[in-house]
Amino acid sequence: MEEAPLFKALETINLFPPSKVVSFLIGAFLHKDERVRWKAIACFGVVVKKIADQDIEKARVVIRRLMWMLNEESGSMAWGVPEGFAEAMFYSEVLRKEYLSIYVSYIWDPKDERKYxxxxxxxxxxxxxxxIWGIGRLAQAKTEDLIERKAHVYVYDHIFSTDKIVSFLSLWSLSQLSPDLSIFNLDPAPVKQRLEELKKEGFQLLMFDGQDIRYKGSESLVFRL
Structure with missing residues (x-):
């Protein structure tokens, strides 16, 4: 998996029974090599889809495992878990319908009076x-479901995060939801400002964009501003 291109990793993982590789892939979310992490995340969605097609309850058990890992009481950081969660929902409509609202709620800031x-x-x-990456990825499958849950508003709120990766991924996710922010009644000025700041800094991030694992910067994001 480490040296193979993404499409080869997906081909290889399909040779094994899905129930046998789920834990292996979750473990690989923690790999020190970012490319390996992203390959594991991309493969995870395909594997969970197979499990869901065969036995939806077993797929729910996998998702509940991820939710536990995201719970503060679990005591773990859960690197890669939100991304894997999103990939599973990307491929499985059943899981998306059942868990999308919970997923979006992970970035509802309770300090914001607009939200419960x-x-x-x-x-x-x-x-x-x-x-936030997962919302952008899911937008490639079903934008309407995310808009219904106001995911665009919650992502927009993170544009000026002190964490540059959060900030960049917020912009990327918004671009996947719609390059035209006017349909959301969102002020484009902060988006334009943050894009210019990141461009000036030469910010680049290695990420899976839904097609391949590659470096992306603000110049790759398309908005109608």
């Missing part, structure tokens, strides 16, 4: 990165 309190709000920016 979400007890599972993730305050730690490295945890927010995965959820």
């Amino acid at each position: 309190k979400a007890d599972n709000y993730l305050e730690f920016p490295p945890a927010q990165r995965g959820v």
Whole structure:
């Protein structure tokens, strides 16, 4: 998996029974090599889809395992877990319908008076990165479901995060939801400002963009501003 391109990793993982590789892939979310982490995340969605097609209850058990890992009481940081969670929902409509609202709630800030309190709000920016990336990824499958849950508003709120990766991924996710922010009644000025700041800094992030694992910067994001 380490040296193979993404499409080869997906081909290889398909040779094994899905129930046998789930734990292996979750473990690989912690790999020190970012490319390996992203390959594991991309493969995870395909594997969970297979499990869901065969036995939806077993797939729910996998998702509940991820939710536990995202719970503060679990005591773990859960690197890669929000991303894997999103990939599973990307491929499985059943899981998306059941768990999308919970997923979006991970970035509902309870301090914001516009929203009711979400007890599972993730305050730690490295945890927010995965959820915000996941919203952008899910927008490639079903934008309407995310808009219905106001995901665009919650992502927009993180544009000026002190964590640059959160900030960049917020912009990327918004671009996946719609390059035209006017349909959301969102002020484009902060988006334009943050794009210019990141461009000036030459910010680049290695990430899976839904097609391949590559470096992306603000110049790759398309908005009608």
